Amino acid sequence: MDLSTYERNALNEIHGWKNPELGWLGYAMKAINWPIDKAGDSILGAPGIGKVIRFTIQGLFSTCNDLAQWTVRPNTILEEYRKAGHSSINKISDIVSLDLEDCDRVIGWLNMKYKGMALIEGAGTGAIGLPGIPPNIVSLITLNLRAIGEYATYCGFDISSQHERLFAMNILGLASSPSDTSKIFAMAQLIRIARDVAKKRAWKELEKQAFVKVIQNISKTLGIRLTKAKLAQVIPMSGAVIGLGFDTYYTSKVCDAAFYLYRERFLAEKYGPDVIEATVEPAENADPEYPEEDEIIPDITD
Numbered sequence: 001m002d003l004s005t006y007e008r009n010a011l012n013e014i015h016g017w018k019n020p021e022l023g024w025l026g027y028a029m030k031a032i033n034w035p036i037d038k039a040g041d042s043i044l045g046a047p048g049i050g051k052v053i054r055f056t057i058q059g060l061f062s063t064c065n066d067l068a069q070w071t072v073r074p075n076t077i078l079e080e081y082r083k084a085g086h087s088s089i090n091k092i093s094d095i096v097s098l099d100l101e102d103c104d105r106v107i108g109w110l111n112m113k114y115k116g117m118a119l120i121e122g123a124g125t126g127a128i129g130l131p132g133i134p135p136n137i138v139s140l141i142t143l144n145l146r147a148i149g150e151y152a153t154y155c156g157f158d159i160s161s162q163h164e165r166l167f168a169m170n171i172l173g174l175a176s177s178p179s180d181t182s183k184i185f186a187m188a189q190l191i192r193i194a195r196d197v198a199k200k201r202a203w204k205e206l207e208k209q210a211f212v213k214v215i216q217n218i219s220k221t222l223g224i225r226l227t228k229a230k231l232a233q234v235i236p237m238s239g240a241v242i243g244l245g246f247d248t249y250y251t252s253k254v255c256d257a258a259f260y261l262y263r264e265r266f267l268a269e270k271y272g273p274d275v276i277e278a279t280v281e282p283a284e285n286a287d288p289e290y291p292e293e294d295e296i297i298p299d300i301t302d
Contacts, residue, residue: 077150095266173221174190
C-alpha cells in the first residue's frame with residue numbers, strides 16, 4: 001500500500017516540523033527567552049519560591065499519575081467519524097483504515113478549542129500572583145493532557161495504556177523544553193515509543209515503582225520549568241496579561257506537537273515504522289533524565 005498524495009504531503013510537513021529552519025522569528029524568540037530564563041534561575045532562590053515549586057510539583061504528580069484527570073470519551077469521537085460518513089468505524093483501532101485526510105477533517109480546529117480554553121484559564125489565574133502559580137500550572141497541565149488525549153484518540157491510539165501515558169508526558173516535556181539539549185531528551189523518548197508501537201513490539205510494562213518514579217521525575221521537571229516561566233506573573237499589573245500569554249503559548253506548542261507526532265504515528269501504523277523520522281537516536285530507557293531532575297529546590301521552610 002502506498003501513501004496517498006495527501007498523506008505524502010502531510011508526512012513532508014511533519015518531517016519539516018521536526019527539523020525546523022531557525023528563521024528570524026526563531027532567533028528573536030531565543031533572544032527574548034534567554035534573559036527571562038536566566039532571571040527565573042536567579043528568582044528561584046528567593047523566599048517563598050521553594051514552597052511554590054514544591055506545591056506545584058505535588059499537584060502535577062497527582063494529576064499526571066491519575067489517568068481519570070485527562071481521559072477523553074472515545075465513543076464520542078467514534079460517533080464523530082460515523083457522522084462524517086465513515087460508518088465502518090466502530091472501535092478506535094478501525095481509524096487507521098482511513099486516509100489521513102479523513103482524520104484531519106474530523107480533527108478540524110481542535111487546537112483552537114484548547115487555545116481558547118487556555119486563554120480563559122491564564123487570564124483568570126494569572127492576576128492572582130505568586131499564590132496562583134501552583135493551581136494555574138496544574139490546571140494548565142490537566143488541560144493539555146486532555147488535548148493530547150484527544151489528538152491520540154482521533155488518530156486511533158488507546159491512551160489508557162502505560163506507553164501512551166509516557167508518550168503524552170514526553171510531549172509535555174518537549175513543549176516545555178528551554179534548550180535544544182532537553183528537546184533531544186524528550187524527542188528520543190517519543191521516537192523510542194513510537195517505533196516500538198509501530199513495530200508491534202510487546203511493550204515491557206514498567207514495574208509500578210519504576211513507572212511512578214518516571215512520572216515523578218517528569219513532574220518535577222515540568223514544575224521547575226513552568227514555575228520559572230510563570231514567575232513574571234508576580235509583577236504588579238502585568239500578571240493577567242503574562243499569564244494569559246504564556247498559557248496560550250504553551251498550549252499551542254503542546255497541540256502542535258501532538259498534532260504532528262500522532263499523525264506521523266498514524267501513518268506508521270498503516271505503512272510501517274520507517275515512516276517515523278529518527279531526528280535523534282531512540283532512548284534506551286523510559287526516563288528522559290532531564291537536567292531538572294537533579295536540581296535542588298529551596299527548602300519548604302524558606
